[in-house]
Amino acid sequence: MAGPADPLTDRVDVRPALAGGRGTLVGAVSADLRRLILDGDIKPGDKLPSEAALTRKYEVSRTVIREAIASLRADGLVEAKQGAGVFVLSSQPATAFPFQPFDAARISSMIEMLELRTAIEIEAAGLAAARRSPAQEEAIFERCQDIDRLIAEGKPTTEADFAFHLAIADATNNPRFREFLEMMGQRVIPRAVLQRGDAERTPSGYLGQIQAEHRAIAEAISARDEQAAREAVRTHLMGSQGRYRQLLRRG
Numbered sequence: 001m002a003g004p005a006d007p008l009t010d011r012v013d014v015r016p017a018l019a020g021g022r023g024t025l026v027g028a029v030s031a032d033l034r035r036l037i038l039d040g041d042i043k044p045g046d047k048l049p050s051e052a053a054l055t056r057k058y059e060v061s062r063t064v065i066r067e068a069i070a071s072l073r074a075d076g077l078v079e080a081k082q083g084a085g086v087f088v089l090s091s092q093p094a095t096a097f098p099f100q101p102f103d104a105a106r107i108s109s110m111i112e113m114l115e116l117r118t119a120i121e122i123e124a125a126g127l128a129a130a131r132r133s134p135a136q137e138e139a140i141f142e143r144c145q146d147i148d149r150l151i152a153e154g155k156p157t158t159e160a161d162f163a164f165h166l167a168i169a170d171a172t173n174n175p176r177f178r179e180f181l182e183m184m185g186q187r188v189i190p191r192a193v194l195q196r197g198d199a200e201r202t203p204s205g206y207l208g209q210i211q212a213e214h215r216a217i218a219e220a221i222s223a224r225d226e227q228a229a230r231e232a233v234r235t236h237l238m239g240s241q242g243r244y245r246q247l248l249r250r251g
Contacts, residue, residue, distance in 0.1 A: 027219040029058050030068035048086040118237040125229040128171035129221045136171040140218050143167045151207050158189045
């Protein structure tokens with residue numbers, strides 16, 4: 001009789017959900033490891049399985065495993081200890097707010113904007129998952145990679161963030177979604193307004209948290225999973241609302 005399933009060692013085939021490309025493999029592996037951490041299968045202080053063990057588990061190359069772990073490190077979920085391995089830091093990414101002090105009226109305005117965006121962009125993501133072309137899929141991942149590069153270089157990310165959302169709007173193949181975002185402009189990126197353009201002071205941990213949400217959206221659209229794409233956008237924008245409401249309460 002087979003023993004109970006072991007989520008840390010049982011093999012997981014990530015390929016069926018993928019549209020192709022190593023970047024997508026990295027996203028699928030990092031998403032599964034993130035799920036294990038957030039679900040408590042791997043707890044704070046636990047050591048991740050070795051690269052060799054993870055290579056066997058996901059049936060991918062060591063390069064994919066290394067990049068997936070690098071993504072978790074960028075999100076503040078794990079840390080590498082030289083000679084010891086990679087250890088889980090926390091089951092939840094730390095929230096770091098990008099501005100202090102703040103104008104409560106501006107925060108309230110941004111929450112209103114996020115509520116409007118949530119109503120529209122959830123459906124946009126579902127349509128993008130259903131309708132996107134290979135070129136549009138590639139554009140979404142390229143915009144995501146642009147944000148990664150800017151974070152690594154310590155440069156402002158608001159323009160790239162806006163471009164990422166525009167790429168999703170384009171993938172709906174309904175020009176009205178892009179028109180809506182362009183009409184709102186970069187005001188749809190709250191930190192751009194609240195910091196008055198001082199985005200280079202945004203803490204990397206905060207950006208890493210947002211970027212993890214972006215990657216989840218991109219991966220769901222790539223997989224043509226309409227429901228997952230809608231839920232990923234809901235998580236992203238509702239999470240933003242929650243973060244700004246928390247900041248407002250602090251005031």
